[in-house]
C-alpha cells in the first residue's frame with residue numbers, strides 16, 4: 001500500500017498537461033503555469049561562459065521560462081560517451097534565477113538539416129544514411145527510414161531523459177521538451193533513398209488508414225480533399241491512395257517523420273513523462289512541397305502527424321511571417337493547445353503574445369533570440385510579461401470557460417468587437433481617437449489587450465494602446481460605468497492605484513489605455 005501511494009504522488013507531481021473546459025493547462029509543481037518564455041539563439045547556450053551576460057536580461061524581461069537547445073553533438077561527442085555537464089549547469093543556474101527550462105532536442109533534425117548530429121554519425125554515412133533526391137544526390141538530412149538512424153537518436157534521447165529524471169524530477173526545472181527542431185524536407189519533397197523507395201511502393205500502413213477512417217468527419221479540409229479526390233481509398237500503396245504528385249510525397253514523408261519522432265518522444269516519456277511537442281517552420285502558400293520545409297508538423301498535415309502517434313502532445317508554430325491569427329486558427333482548429341515556441345523578436349511580438357494568451361488561451365509564448373536586446377529593462381516585452389504575471393492566477397482560473405478573450409489591433413485592423421457576459425465591447429486602437437498623440441502617425445504600433453470576466457458585470461482589461469466602449473446586450477438598456485480602477489496585483493491581491501473618472505473615462509463613455517502604457521483596469 002505504501003508503495004502504491006508513493007507512485008500516485010509521483011504521477012500527480014510531475015509536469016503535465018491538463019484539460020480545463022475546452023482548453024488545456026500546463027501544470028508545473030502542482031500549479032497551473034503560463035509560460036512567459038523566450039528562446040535563445042542557436043549557439044548561445046553552448047557554454048556557461050557565453051550565457052553569463054544573458055541571464056540578467058531574461059529576468060529583466062520578466063521571463064519565467066527559457067527555451068534552450070540540448071545539442072546531440074555536445075552530449076554524445078563520442079558514441080556512447082555522454083557528457084551532461086552543460087545540461088546540469090543550465091538547470092542549476094536556471095533554478096537560481098527562478099526560471100524554468102524547455103529543452104529543445106537538437107537531435108537528428110534542425111531546420112530540415114542534420115547539423116547537430118555528432119561527428120561520429122556524420123562521418124559514418126554507410127551506417128547512418130542520408131536522404132537522397134531523385135537525381136541520387138545525397139543531402140545533409142538523416143533519412144527517417146533507417147533503423148540505425150532511429151536507434152542512434154533514440155539512445156541519446158533516452159540517456160538525456162534518464163539524466164533529467166535523476167537530476168531534476170524533484171524540482172522540475174525542465175518542464176517540457178521540444179523533440180527535434182523544424183523538421184522538414186528541403187529542397188527535395190521526397191526521400192529517394194532505396195529504403196524510402198521501398199516504403200513508398202508498399203501499402204499505406206493500416207495505422208494511418210484506420211486513423212483517417214475513424215476521424216473522417218474531423219480531418220483538416222486540405223487533407224480530406226486529397227483523400228476524397230482519390231475516392232476515399234482504404235487500401236493500396238501511397239500513389240494509389242493519395243494520387244501521384246508532390247502532395248503525396250509530402251504526406252508520405254510526414255508519416256515517416258511522425259513515426260520516427262513519436263518513437264523518440266515515446267521512449268523519452270517511458271522514462272520521464274513530461275509534455276513533448278514539435279515545432280513547424282510555416283510554409284508560404286505559393287510554394288510547392290520541396291520549396292519550403294515540407295512534411296513538417298504543419299496544419300495541412302496535422303492528421304498525418306497525429307496518426308503517427310500520441311507521444312507528441314501538440315504541434316507548435318514558429319512565426320516569422322505576419323499572419324498571426326490565420327496560422328493560430330489553423331493550429332487550434334481541432335481543439336489542440338497553442339504554444340508558440342518561436343516568434344521573431346520584433347516590436348509586434350509582445351502584443352501578439354498577450355493576444356495569444358487572451359484569445360487562444362495559449363499555454364505560453366516565446367520570442368526567438370531573446371538575448372538579442374540592448375536594454376532589457378526597457379523592453380515592452382518585459383512590461384507585457386509583467387501584466388501576464390500579475391494576471392496569471394486569474395487567467396488560469398478563467399481558462400476554458402469562455403470568460404476570456406483578446407484583441408490585436410493596428411492601423412488596418414483598428415477595431416474589434418467582443419461579446420462577453422451581458423455586454424458588447426468595442427475595442428479600438430488608441431490612435432482612432434483623433435486627440436491621441438500619434439493619431440496622425442504614418443505607422444501605428446501594434447496594440448493588444450486581454451479581457452477577463454471575473455464576476456457578473458465585472459471585468460479586467462489589460463493591455464496597451466486601446467480604447468474600449470460598451471453597450472448592453474439586453475434590449476432597451478444602456479450600459480454605463482459604475483467604477484473604473486487602474487491597478488496592479490501584489491502577491492495576488494488587487495491594489496487600486498488610481499480611480500479613473502471624468503476626462504480619464506471621457507465622462508463615462510470609454511475606458512482607455514494609451515500606447516506605451518501597460519495597465520490593468
Ligand code: N0T
Nearest residue numbers: 042111181182281318320321342368
Ligand atoms: C528558426 C530560427 C532558428 C521571411 C531562424 C526559422 C531556429 C529555427 N527557423 O532564426 O534557426 O532554430 O527554429 C525559419 C523560418 C525563416 C523564414 C523567413 C521568412
